[in-house]
Amino acid sequence: MRHNRGDVLVRAHQLVSRYGLGALTMRRLGAELGVQPSAIYHHFANKQTLLAAVAEEILRQGSRARTCERDDWTGRLREVCSELRDAMLACTDGADVVATVWAFGMGAQAPAAELEDVLRDAGLDDGLALVGSRTLLHYVFGHAFEEQTAIQAVAAGAVERDLASLPDFWTGLDVVIDGLRARLP
Structure with a gap:
């Protein structure tokens, strides 16, 4: 199954939310998505850019008027x-x-x-x-x-x-x- 950047980000955020930062590895994220870890690099250049996207998602979900x-x-x-x-x-x-x-x-x-x-x-x-x-x-x-x-x-x-x-x-x-x-x- 092909995933887009949003799918990867949602799953990465879920991993951190449920289990903490230590659970966010490319290997585990790949397993969660049913893909090889290398497939994640099509959407995020490295773990740091993925982590940055997760941080932005944390802030987005918490935003208020x-x-x-x-x-x-x-x-x-x-x-x-x-x-x-x-x-x-x-x-x-x-x-x-x-x-x-x-x-x-x-x-x-x-x-x-x-x-x-x-x-x-x-x-x-x-x-x-x-x-x-x-x-x-x-x-x-x-x-x-x-x-x-x-x-x-x-x-x-x-x-x-x-x-x-x-x-x-x-x-x-x-x-x-x-x-x-x-x-x-």
Whole structure:
């Protein structure tokens, strides 16, 4: 059976969602699709480009319409950060996948660009908007990664931890936003 790029991406996303990033190998993906692993390379040049497509799919599936007004820059930041966090948490190892692809500069750039735009609209210059966007991303990536790791470890019985002991996402986000607000002209 012939598969198209979309079929391969859907199955790759399913593998990561169900079993985690470690399950995404070309061999396993080929087996899932009933093809030789080399057939996947007709659609994706290498595993990195496949992973980038999976990251974009994670973000696409988690996207939501914006509800905050343009002049409510703190609300807009919260919306973007919340959407990113929820999208990553909806997929096993989603934080690892999205953060890795973003760090490699291979994709998952939309949240960063949107955060920069919001910060520029708020009045920060280009340099501070870039630093602020990266700081927010690092916070969201790190928090989501910690949440996913703790949830998976507890579910596997590897650790006993009260998940309520995780740091509050919203309080931490407000601390970062307060710091950005202090930099406004």
